[in-house]
Amino acid sequence: MSEHTQPTGATAYSGTATGQPDHTTPPYSDRPVAFRGPDSLGGLLLILAGIAAAISLPLSWLAAADISGLDLVRAGFETPQDIYDEGLWQPMTVIFGGGLLLVLGILMWLPAKTHRTLGVLGLVVSVAAGVGILVPLADDGWDLATYDLGFWFAVAVPVLGLLGSLKAMFTGPRYPR
Structure with a gap:
């Protein structure tokens, strides 16, 4: 029986007879490359969360007292040692x-x-802000009439943050079609 050898020359075979790789194979991957682009919706939702936090600063947070978000943040900076005892960590968060x-x-x-x-x-960050919203609500027995407009803008911060973060987390890389 004669041993059959692979012919040398121009063939469709991708390699040489000795099993070494062919020098004409491309050095790059043949898999698609992911597009680099912005996450517009996720970014917009997070930017809106930041804007909601800024809007809540000049507005009143409590219906019974005229205390703005900025007043609460100032009080937190004036007495940093009592920030947890006085409940000022929630608005600052x-x-x-x-x-x-x-x-x-x-x-x-x-x-x-x-x-x-x-x-x-x-x-x-959204979970931390959500805890900063839920703790005072639970302390007040979920009485929604206690809070004013500034607090409701503050509620939008973790909600929008959660939506934008989840959008960014679950959106994978995009490939060309």
Whole structure:
């Protein structure tokens, strides 16, 4: 029996007879490359969360007293040692969380293959802001008449932040069609 050898020359065979790779194969991957682009909707929702936090600053948070969000933040900075005892950590968490969500929303407008890391960071900030909203509501027995317009803008911060963060987390890279 004669041993059959692969012919050398121009063939459809992708390799040489010795099993070494052919030098004409491309050095790049044949898989599609992900587009780098902004996450417009996720970024917009996070920017809106930051704007809602800014709007809540001059507005009254409590219906019974004329206390604005800015007054609460100032009181938190004046007595930082009593921030937890007096319950001032909640408005400060919501306001500064809104500021962080604004920055994360702006960063989501920068081109990237995916914005999942920013989405996870936004989710952590949104959960912290949500705790800052739910704790005073639970302490007051879920009496919604206690709060004024500024507080309801503050409620929008974790809600919009959660939506924008989840959008960024669950949107994967886009590939050409």
